[in-house]
Amino acid sequence: MAIELEPEAGVVSQKANPLLELRDVSKRFLTRRHTTLALDEITINVNEGEFACIVGPSGCGKSTLLNIVAGLEHPDKGEALFERRAIERPGAERVVVFQEPALYPWLNVQANIELGLKIGGQNGAERKRRVDRYIELVNLKRFRKAYMHELSGGMRQRVQLARALALEPRMLLMDEPFAALDAQTRDVLQQELQEIWLRTGATILFVTHNVREAAILGDRVFVMTPAPGRLKREFNVDLARPRSPDSHAVVDLAAKIRTELEHDIYADHYAI
Amino acid sequence: MLFRLARIVLFYVALVAIWQAVVVLEIWPKYLVPPPADVWDSLKDHVDNHQIPDAVQLTMRRLLIGYSISLVIGMVLGMAVGTWKWVEETVGSLIVGLQSLPSITWAPLAVLWFGLNDKAIIFVVLMGSISAIAISTSSGVRNIPPIYRKAALTMGANRFQMTRYVLLPAMLPALAPGLKLGWSFAWRSLLAAELVIASGLSVGRLLETGRDLTDMNLVVAVMTVIVAVGLLADFLVFGRLERWTQERWGYATA
Numbered sequence: 208m209a210i211e212l213e214p215e216a217g218v219v220s221q222k223a224n225p226l227l228e229l230r231d232v233s234k235r236f237l238t239r240r241h242t243t244l245a246l247d248e249i250t251i252n253v254n255e256g257e258f259a260c261i262v263g264p265s266g267c268g269k270s271t272l273l274n275i276v277a278g279l280e281h282p283d284k285g286e287a288l289f290e291r292r293a294i295e296r297p298g299a300e301r302v303v304v305f306q307e308p309a310l311y312p313w314l315n316v317q318a319n320i321e322l323g324l325k326i327g328g329q330n331g332a333e334r335k336r337r338v339d340r341y342i343e344l345v346n347l348k349r350f351r352k353a354y355m356h357e358l359s360g361g362m363r364q365r366v367q368l369a370r371a372l373a374l375e376p377r378m379l380l381m382d383e384p385f386a387a388l389d390a391q392t393r394d395v396l397q398q399e400l401q402e403i404w405l406r407t408g409a410t411i412l413f414v415t416h417n418v419r420e421a422a423i424l425g426d427r428v429f430v431m432t433p434a435p436g437r438l439k440r441e442f443n444v445d446l447a448r449p450r451s452p453d454s455h456a457v458v459d460l461a462a463k464i465r466t467e468l469e470h471d472i473y474a475d476h477y478a479i
Numbered sequence: 480m481l482f483r484l485a486r487i488v489l490f491y492v493a494l495v496a497i498w499q500a501v502v503v504l505e506i507w508p509k510y511l512v513p514p515p516a517d518v519w520d521s522l523k524d525h526v527d528n529h530q531i532p533d534a535v536q537l538t539m540r541r542l543l544i545g546y547s548i549s550l551v552i553g554m555v556l557g558m559a560v561g562t563w564k565w566v567e568e569t570v571g572s573l574i575v576g577l578q579s580l581p582s583i584t585w586a587p588l589a590v591l592w593f594g595l596n597d598k599a600i601i602f603v604v605l606m607g608s609i610s611a612i613a614i615s616t617s618s619g620v621r622n623i624p625p626i627y628r629k630a631a632l633t634m635g636a637n638r639f640q641m642t643r644y645v646l647l648p649a650m651l652p653a654l655a656p657g658l659k660l661g662w663s664f665a666w667r668s669l670l671a672a673e674l675v676i677a678s679g680l681s682v683g684r685l686l687e688t689g690r691d692l693t694d695m696n697l698v699v700a701v702m703t704v705i706v707a708v709g710l711l712a713d714f715l716v717f718g719r720l721e722r723w724t725q726e727r728w729g730y731a732t733a
Contacts, residue, residue, distance in 0.1 A: 277633050278633075279629065297632040298633075298635050301633070302633050303629075305626060305629070305630065309626045309630035311649070312727060313651070313727055313728060322634070322644055325644065326634050326636045326640050370634075
């Protein structure tokens, strides 16, 4: 195990009932020539109400990890438990917000959000209540009749977020949701996501390669390194919210995370 | 809009004028190339004596029945072919093979199996249009962006919900041209079948009657009706469907 803990990083939380438990999860990918160890014995717990970030460079297996939690992929070794039960298939209690705007162009904003609720079998009144509530929450009230090609990238991600939140999932999985957006939009959405998290108390597992983003958003930040995908370190972040991207504490934390990552890349280059 | 309409009208007026000119120049005898006015009269007569309206009604009924059945069978086949590799390799290859077979070649078999009746004709229509619809459905299914499925899966969609809410609407833009193609294949197969299979007073039968009586006016009048029906279907249904899907889906980035 590659987790090393410093005193300031706190202790891995050992609450009685973590919502998500990953125990020694390993995953290999077979290519024609060789096998890649995408995940090497990852152990992570996420508790109810936590905002957990997984940060690492591309190829460190963080998206694979998220897919395993989503139930889209399965570990080769180890266990992935959600509410103490093995994750077998995707489910609305672990809904995903994707990097690409995974929205349906033939439906307008309102209908896109409502679709998840239809799938979940909610009745008409309940669907309307939730659509209204979450459209409001992501500030898209004026656009409820708009179609996807009429929306900007940032607005589309808001719709995705509203659609996911409307299902009132036990855990929200976010796979680099802001990576394809311009810097200004990303800043705005990071702030909005913090506010939404404060208001809804959702449990979030957020994957990103952006160190600053992880520092702004995470209660706990898991740093992963590639080839093989390992958990290198865990930070417990106890900074007041909402956190501004330019506050000293955030910049400081981002620098620490970056050092962890660079350290590894450095080692990788010169170890031979 | 008015200008466009004027342009279209002008085009057809010019076309009739050229036709009239050919008749006046007497390059071919009148019984082979009838003058527009005589064709118009014949059209009017046969509308007045209900022959054309009745024939169109019968033919359209066959078309609608045949096309509806084709839609159901073609889309089910197409979705199966587009979803499972092994179905593609077996049934899919058969469909592609059958598409190279002109549907009218089924007429002799159809008459032996069903007799000289509607069933035989509708069978020929099915054989003409199912494959076009199936092929475009299967490519529609295959070209659905994987993220659409993934998103629905993580929202907890089951197989039925996936098909109903995601796959069917997602493949509409690819399907729209296929539906139109299937329609035009059905229409052609139907007229060919009606020419060959003598059953009821249909558009095809009316055309055949014109030939038998060397009534070129009637032949051309019926041909005009056939073109008009095709244009009308395109204008009312398929053109709109295509434009709508292009607009709604085309600009959207997946």
